[in-house]
Structures are given as structure tokens and as C-alpha cells.
Amino acid sequence: MDSKSAVDIDQLSINTIRTLSMDAVEAAKSGHPGTPMALAPVAYTIWRDFLRYDPTNPTWPNRDRFVLSCGHASMLLYSLIHLSGIRRETAIAPHGGVDQSKSQEPAVSLDDIKKFRQLGSVCAGHPEHHMTSGIETTTGPLGQGCGNSVGMAIAARWLGARFNTPDQTLFDYDTYVLASDGDLMEGVTAEAASLAGHLKLSNLCWIYDDNAITIEGRTELAFSEDVAMRFGGLGWHVERVADANDTVSLKKALEGFKARTDAPTLVIVKSRIGFGAPKKEGSHEAHGAPLGAEEIRGAKASYGWPVDASFLVPEQVPVHFQRTLGDRGRLANDLWQKARGEHAQAHPSLAHELTECLNGRLPTAWDTQLPQFPTDPKGVATRISSGKVLSALSSQVPWLLGGSADLAPSTMTLVAGAGDFGPHAHAGRNFHFGIREHAMAAACNGMALSGLRPYCATFFVFFDYLKPSLRLSAIGGLGVIYILTHDSIGLGEDGPTHQPIEQLASARAVPGLSVFRPGDANEVIQMWRVVMKRADRPAVLVLTRQNLPTVDRSLMGSAEGVSSGAYVLLDPPGGATPDCILIGTGSEVSTCVEAAKILSQSGVHARVVSMPSWDLFEEQLDSYKESVLPTAIRARVACEAAGGFGWDRYIGPLGRFVGMKSYGASAPAPDLYKQFGITPEAVANAARASMETVQASSKK
Numbered sequence: 001m002d003s004k005s006a007v008d009i010d011q012l013s014i015n016t017i018r019t020l021s022m023d024a025v026e027a028a029k030s031g032h033p034g035t036p037m038a039l040a041p042v043a044y045t046i047w048r049d050f051l052r053y054d055p056t057n058p059t060w061p062n063r064d065r066f067v068l069s070c071g072h073a074s075m076l077l078y079s080l081i082h083l084s085g086i087r088r089e090t091a092i093a094p095h096g097g098v099d100q101s102k103s104q105e106p107a108v109s110l111d112d113i114k115k116f117r118q119l120g121s122v123c124a125g126h127p128e129h130h131m132t133s134g135i136e137t138t139t140g141p142l143g144q145g146c147g148n149s150v151g152m153a154i155a156a157r158w159l160g161a162r163f164n165t166p167d168q169t170l171f172d173y174d175t176y177v178l179a180s181d182g183d184l185m186e187g188v189t190a191e192a193a194s195l196a197g198h199l200k201l202s203n204l205c206w207i208y209d210d211n212a213i214t215i216e217g218r219t220e221l222a223f224s225e226d227v228a229m230r231f232g233g234l235g236w237h238v239e240r241v242a243d244a245n246d247t248v249s250l251k252k253a254l255e256g257f258k259a260r261t262d263a264p265t266l267v268i269v270k271s272r273i274g275f276g277a278p279k280k281e282g283s284h285e286a287h288g289a290p291l292g293a294e295e296i297r298g299a300k301a302s303y304g305w306p307v308d309a310s311f312l313v314p315e316q317v318p319v320h321f322q323r324t325l326g327d328r329g330r331l332a333n334d335l336w337q338k339a340r341g342e343h344a345q346a347h348p349s350l351a352h353e354l355t356e357c358l359n360g361r362l363p364t365a366w367d368t369q370l371p372q373f374p375t376d377p378k379g380v381a382t383r384i385s386s387g388k389v390l391s392a393l394s395s396q397v398p399w400l401l402g403g404s405a406d407l408a409p410s411t412m413t414l415v416a417g418a419g420d421f422g423p424h425a426h427a428g429r430n431f432h433f434g435i436r437e438h439a440m441a442a443a444c445n446g447m448a449l450s451g452l453r454p455y456c457a458t459f460f461v462f463f464d465y466l467k468p469s470l471r472l473s474a475i476g477g478l479g480v481i482y483i484l485t486h487d488s489i490g491l492g493e494d495g496p497t498h499q500p501i502e503q504l505a506s507a508r509a510v511p512g513l514s515v516f517r518p519g520d521a522n523e524v525i526q527m528w529r530v531v532m533k534r535a536d537r538p539a540v541l542v543l544t545r546q547n548l549p550t551v552d553r554s555l556m557g558s559a560e561g562v563s564s565g566a567y568v569l570l571d572p573p574g575g576a577t578p579d580c581i582l583i584g585t586g587s588e589v590s591t592c593v594e595a596a597k598i599l600s601q602s603g604v605h606a607r608v609v610s611m612p613s614w615d616l617f618e619e620q621l622d623s624y625k626e627s628v629l630p631t632a633i634r635a636r637v638a639c640e641a642a643g644g645f646g647w648d649r650y651i652g653p654l655g656r657f658v659g660m661k662s663y664g665a666s667a668p669a670p671d672l673y674k675q676f677g678i679t680p681e682a683v684a685n686a687a688r689a690s691m692e693t694v695q696a697s698s699k700k
């Protein structure tokens, strides 16, 4: 190809991305055309010259990652996926293990693009990872993609340290991110950038679209910091490109990234939103609405494009993507597969471990080291029993790794002997995320997307600090394990700012999230068993600071009942029909057991149900649910040291809730339980009251 036609094909490719994006938004009558138009040359340069990506094998484990953090520019990504011919992959092996199916179907066809933003389309309004091959992570909430990318870069380092050998480099991928003003303004990005700078993640490159425009207008309305200086201060290497259309300078800047070995890179690129649109270029009007026929014709004319053609893909453009990105990616993938074969020959057990990890399976011996917890009236805090279980699991599952937001000594998440992950220690499995809960969760999403099984930990009250990323774990079906301790007023003296009230209801309201509040050490073991087997959804483990008695299982229901979400812990002696049901979770299970004893002294037969997980209980057959909570027994009490929101569904209109109606207070835990009336006596009284209500209502 001579240099003239080389220029032409570049321009043709860039303009194809632009026009596809404009046309799709126009057809959908909604969407964000301006940023794809402006960033087309940037994305194109990355994909043409840098990205190691095999479109025929989009889950190849050592592929470079491309993250569109400004997910509103989704048409940019769909255009790239379409033009580069990424195949649709049904992920039998979610992280590019051995068995993924090799479909010949495109992940995004031109027809799909024509159905942008319509029901059932693979081209959703914002990119959704679980829906479409080629989308590395779900983005749209600004800042999340930036946070995820730090986890992806961490995973590349960890996988490299674990599986590379002197002869075979199996993991050395880079992660590229496109980020907008909104991304850079979000707090999670600041946390993530700080962490990445500290960890010297030189395999991470963010490209900042410095277009000086957001929805309300020019960024000078709200954003006047010196971004380069900020990132310099965070330990990043900073490159600048004065014009997004200058692909030569872009290439140089990206080469600057490739050359760095000691810092992540930020490339600040000045662009004009809606590039080429006669009236809307450079204006916030190009951000989030169709351009309109007139502007589209004008923009197409300025590109030298047939003004009346829509969804036009010149046939040489996909061919060009094949010859650049495609050929480079296929070659790299072929070499990698060869290296993996040699790796398997030379290091069979390591290779086996890698296969298990990438296939999302548990090693055969994963649960062989689990501790046993004998009956103990004084008991142990669930954060402590959980820490023991975590250590036992870690010893068998190398890719179970994580850490806390500076609370490991409290959350019991430091695994002895597992080593620390740090700027120069990539094999470590204890992560120190710093006091950055939000970025911790966002990074864990990125780690989960890379084949690892991450956990992260903090106090339960700071659930709210990480919630936006947790929500994306749930939307994307990512098996991040959230270990959240100090779960109620039971934490005591730290007072109301640290005592969760509404967090349980809030967690239970998240679709696709498992929430557990185990009642004793043996429930903790069973909870972990369930969680480890469900890598396709996130889990929140709500654990106590204070000791809980370890229940005598020879007298009570087996803790295996945890796997059904709720189970009968204790029934009245002699098979008597219960007069009432007391439902407890976590620390209040033993309160309910004590209440049952009190009631029995006055001849009232109570059933005690331990209900560690609502969502798991909801998954059970109706017949099982009926066996635990028989409809006929309407006198019910739920006891939980939290707000009562949502409990009506289990206690019904005649039941009572014993728990918190306000924020807590600063005092020793036993005083607080008395102060707020969460005691066996209160539960017993509530049961009597509920029984009276039932009686009164049946007389009516």
C-alpha cells in the first residue's frame, strides 16, 4: 500500500466509526454521538497499532484490555467490535479457559447496530459486559471503568507472577482506558488513580478525553484543576496530545506509555466533541442527543462521505482491521497457545492450576482444610470464624485473594503466609487497598473479570461507600466477595456513625446479590461453602465484631440449613406444634433461642428459625419455604439489630419486629442491646403480643 492509500484507509476507517455512531444514534432517536465522533481517531490508533487482541478469540486470557469508561460513548465500542469482526463467544470457560466455543457469528452485526438501544439488542444504551463479546466491562456510571481497569492491571501482574516461568510469559497484557471529564471528576477515579500510582502499574494507560465539555456546558463551570499536575503528583507518567485527529502524535504518546516500566500513564488528548458537525462541534449539544438530519449531512460532507448514505461500511475497512489488529492478535494468540502447551509440558501442576482458574472451577481439594468449631457458649465473633475459614480456603485456592480498606486487623482478612501484593511484589495475595472503599470494590470487579476470585473487606457501615461498584458486580454477575464486619450496634463504643442500621435492607434490595448474616461459626463455614460455589454472583458477608455462642448442633438444626437460606434451628420438644415462630439472623439468632426458653417456661411453644440469607431462601421451592414458615402459624417475631424495613414479608401483618428504629449510640454493646430493647425478654414479649393479635383477629 502506498502512503497515500495508507492515509486514505486510516481516514476511511475513522470516518466509518464516526458515521456508524451518528447513524445509530439517529435511528435510535437517543444516544451520544459527539464523543464517538471525536474519539474515533484515538480508539482507532489504539486498535490499529497497539491492542493485542484476537477478534476470533475474544476471551484469550492474555489479550490487552480496552475499557470504555465513558460508557455513554458506547457506539464507539460497538463500531470497533463490528469493524474488527469480533466473534460472538458463548463463554463455557468464562476467562478464556480451554473450552470456549468458537462461533463464526459476529458479536455485533450491522443489523445489531441498526437496533442500537432497542429491546434485546446486543448494542445496549451503555456497554454491558455479560451481553456482548468484546466488551471488557460494564460501564456507564462514570468512573467505574477507570476503577475496574486498576483491577485488570493488578490481575495481569498477579497472573504473571504466579504463572509465568523463565521460559514462558503467559501474562503480560496491558489495559487501555478511554476516560472523559466526568470520569476524571468522579471520586472513585481519584481513589483508583492514587492506588494505581502507588502500585506503579505501568501496564495501565488511561487516555483522557479533554474536550472541556460536559452535559451542562463547558467544564470551566465546575472543573478547573490541573489534571496533569494532579496525576504527576499521584505518580503517573503524563503524555499530552494537542489534537485528537493527530494520529501520529497519538502513536508517539502511546509509545511513551509502552516504554514506561515504573508508572501508569495518562495521555491527555484535546478533542472537539461532535467533530465535523457544522453547528454542534465543540458544543454540549453534541453530547447526548441525536444530531438531526441537517447536522449529520453537514458532518458527512465535512468527512467527504456520501451525505445520503447511512450505516455505510466500505468493504475495505473491515479488511483493514483484519490485516492490522486481526493479524497481530491472531499471531500473538497462536504464539501464546504454543507457549501454553510448552508450559503444560514443563510445569504440569501449574498449568493445571491455570486451567482450573481460567475455567472458573474450584480445585478438588478446595474444602479439605476447613476448620471445625465445637459447641462453645462463649463462642467466637463471626468475623473471626470467617477469617479462619478464609485462611483455610486460601491455602487451597490460590486465586482467592484480596484485602481490605485498611481494616484487615478488624475484618480478619489478612491471610498468614500469603504475602503482600505491592509495587514490587506481584505474587502476594494480601492486598492493601488503602482507605479507598469505592476503588477497592471497582478494582475487585476488574480482578473478577480477569479470572480471579477477589474479596474485599471493610466495616459494614461503609457498604454505602462501595455500593455503586457492588451494584455493578451484581449487574455483571461478578463473584466478588464483600466481607463486611462490625455489623450492628453490637460493635459498641464507636457509636452511631459506625453502627449500620439501613445497610442490611439496602443490600437485600440489590437484585443478583447474595447477602448472608450467619448466626454462629458453623453457619460461617456453610456460608463460605455456598459462596465459593457461586462464582457467578457477588456476595456480601455480614459479620459481627462481638462473640456469638457456637450452637450445640446435637440439640439443634444442622448448619447445613444455611444452603437453603433459612432453616428450623429449634422446635418445641415432643413434636408439639409451635404457637409462634421466632426468626433471627446473625447475633440475634441466640437472642431468639433464649426467648424460646423464656416462652417455654410459660408453656408457649416457639419455633426458632435461623435465616442467614433471604435471597437464598427465596430461591427454594414453595414446599420447603412452607415447611420452615408454615402459613398457619401467623404469630411471628423477627429479631435483627438493624432497621426493620422489609421484614413484613416474613412476619406478615400480625407479626412483630424487634430491632432498631433509630440510629444507635456510643456505649458498650450489652448496654446498647438493653437500651434499644433487643433482648430475649423483648422477643418473648413481642411473641406474646403477636399471639394475642392472631387470637383477636381469628375471633373477628
Ligand SMILES: Cc1ncc(C[n+]2csc(CCOP(=O)(O)OP(=O)(O)O)c2C)c(N)n1
Pocket: 035, 070, 072, 073, 140, 141, 142, 143, 180, 181, 182, 183, 186, 211, 213, 214, 215, 273, 287
Ligand atoms: C456517576 C454518573 N453520574 C452522572 C452520569 C450522567 N452523565 C452521563 S455523561 C455525563 C457527563 C458528560 O461529560 P463528559 O464525561 O465529559 O463526557 P463527554 O460529553 O465529554 O463525552 C454525565 C453527568 C453518569 N453516567 N454517571
Ligand SMILES: [Mg+2]
Pocket: 180, 181, 182, 209, 210, 211, 212, 213, 214
Ligand atoms: Mg467531556
